[in-house]
Each structure stands twice: as C-alpha cells, then as structure tokens.
C-alpha cells in the first residue's frame with residue numbers, strides 16, 4: 543500500500559465544517575459577556591475547520607513514502623504506472639493547501655477578534671468561503687491521488703535481500719512450469735503494468751540465501767523493437783531488479799517459435815539488459831533433431847538442459863543459481 547485513503551473535496555469540507563460546528567457547541571461561553579460570546583464561537587469554528595483540514599492533509603503526506611527514498615525498482619514502477627512528476631505535483635498541492643489554510647486561519651481569527659460581535663458570523667462565513675475555494679482548487683490533484691492510490695494498491699512486494707532471477711523466453715516455452723518447479727509454494731501473483739496476467743514471484747531458499755524468481759508474462763517474451771515506450775520503461779524497472787536472467791529455449795519448437803527466432807530474442811535481451819544470463823534448454827524430451835540442439839548449445843556459455851514438466855535438470859538450475867548467488871555475495875562483501 544503506497545498511498546493512504548484520499549478524500550474528495552466534499553468530504554474534506556464536510557468533515558471540517560461539521561467538526562467546526564461541534565467545536566462551537568462545546569465552546570464554553572457561560573461566564574463571558576454576551577457580546578463576546580458570538581466572537582468566541584465563530585473563532586472556534588474557523589480554527590477547528592482549518593485544523594481539521596491541515597491534520598487530514600498532513601496525515602496523507604506523512605503516510606506517503608518519499609518516492610526518491612524508495613528502491614529504484616519502485617520508483618520506476620510508480621513512474622510507469624502513474625508518473626512520478628505528476629504524483630509529486632499532486633502531493634505538492636496538498637502542501638500548498640496546508641500553507642494557505644493556515645494563513646487564512648490566522649487572518650480570519652484575527653478579524654473575528656477585532657470585530658464587533660454582531661459581525662463575527664459573517665466573517666466566519668467569508669472564511670469558510672475562502673477555505674472551500676482553496677479545497678476546490680486542488681480537486682484535480684485529490685482526484686489524481688485517489689486514482690494513483692488505486693493503481694498502486696497491488697504493487698509487487700519485492701525482497702531486496704534476495705538474489706533475484708527474472709525469467710525470459712518466448713510464449714509457451716515452459717517459463718511458468720520452470721518457475722513452479724524451482725520454487726516450492728505456488729508463486730504469488732501481483733499486479734504488473736503491461737502484462738495481462740500480472741507478475742509472478744516464486745521464492746526459494748538455499749544455504750541461508752533467499753532467491754526470488756520472477757515471471758512477467760507478456761513482457762520478456764517477444765522482440766523488443768515491437769514494444770511501446772511504456773513497455774520499455776517496464777523493462778528498465780526489471781533491469782533494476784534482476785541479478786540474473788533465466789532465458790528459456792523451447793528446443794522442441796512445439797511452442798511455435800523456431801530456434802533462430804528464440805536465439806535472436808536472447809541476443810536482444812542480452813543487449814538491453816546488462817545482467818548475466820543463464821541459458822536453459824527446455825523440453826529436451828521432445829527433441830527430434832539433436833544437431834540443432836547442439837548447434838545452439840554451442841553458441842552459449844554453460845548451457846543447461848531440462849525437462850521442466852518432469853522436473854528433470856532442475857537441480858542443475860538450482861546449483862547454477864546458487865553458484866551465482868555465492869559470487870554475488872562475494873562481490874557484495876568486496877564492495878564494503
């Protein structure tokens with residue numbers, strides 16, 4: 543959950559004015575002279591209305607994490623989904639409103655105190671009018687924040703202590719099957735922009751190191767030149783996340799993609815991501831032409847053969863991941 547509940551302008555004003563009314567009814571006026579009573583009551587109403595609005599906006603701002611303090615992946619995610627600049631501008635509008643409301647509070651409380659008692663009510667009405675127009679001026683921003691809250695509600699939960707592998711490969715090559723075989727529990731599905739079925743995150747642990755394996759249906763499964771700008775941004779977000787890419791070939795070509803197209807996709811992914819790639823040759827049980835298999839196995843470093851559907855070869859994939867995790871840890875240690 544990134545943003546707290548965002549009220550509409552009407553809700554902001556209703557709450558402020560009704561609390562103000564209550565505060566007024568509780569104001570003790572029994573021991574003060576008659577002409578002072580009205581002033582006290584109206585002052586309490588203006589003060590309370592402004593306090594309520596300020597508190598409500600401050601609480602929204604306090605509960606919203608600063609985008610620039612978040613890990614890069616989330617910053618990119620937010621940028622892709624709602625736009626970081628627009629979000630900042632809308633939060634800035636709440637700050638602006640807090641400032642103006644607090645000025646109005648001082649100004650009108652002062653006016654009421656200096657007024658003749660019989661004018662206090664009309665001064666308070668003028669104050670409420672100004673307050674309403676301030677809140678109505680940030681209607682678009684409140685609307686946007688409410689929309690952003692909904693869009694960011696299911697942001698994927700990423701474990702930044704884990705070694706993160708992202709799965710790539712054409713549709714139907716066995717990505718989901720492999721993910722399910724590597725990770726024990728059913729992978730969790732979280733929203734991810736621009737993939738139809740969401741991002742799937744599976745977890746596993748080996749020798750006290752956590753791993754998370756991520757599948758992004760519809761994103762890393764086709765040529766990158768066909769992507770629009772938003773999808774490219776989503777790719778950038780993934781690049782911040784991936785320590786390693788698991789590229790899956792379907793050597794049987796039963797998925798409908800020839801090995802040369804699959805290899806081209808691998809080359810493209812290698813070009814775009816500056817991330818190490820582990821190449822996995824899947825569906826070896828269906829191989830008809832061993833020569834083709836060997837030809838492509840020779841083109842990549844340390845290829846692995848698996849039959850994901852039967853879990854054959856999975857332990858080698860895990861070993862490779864672990865090897866990779868050890869290197870990563872060593873490098874991390876060397877950096878400190």
Ligand SMILES: Nc1nc2c(ncn2[C@@H]2O[C@H](COP(=O)(O)OP(=O)(O)OP(=O)(O)O)[C@@H](O)[C@H]2O)c(=O)[nH]1
Nearest residue numbers: 712713714715716717718719759824825849850851
């Ligand atoms: N014979 C055989 N079939 C496999 C193997 N691995 C996966 N399959 C089958 O291939 C089909 C596609 O597998 P998925 O894991 O759904 O492939 P995917 O890459 O996740 O597909 P998309 O999510 O559509 O991109 C399924 O019917 C699997 O049962 C394998 O090693 N051998």
Ligand SMILES: [Mg+2]
Nearest residue numbers: 717718719759
């Ligand atoms: Mg899948």
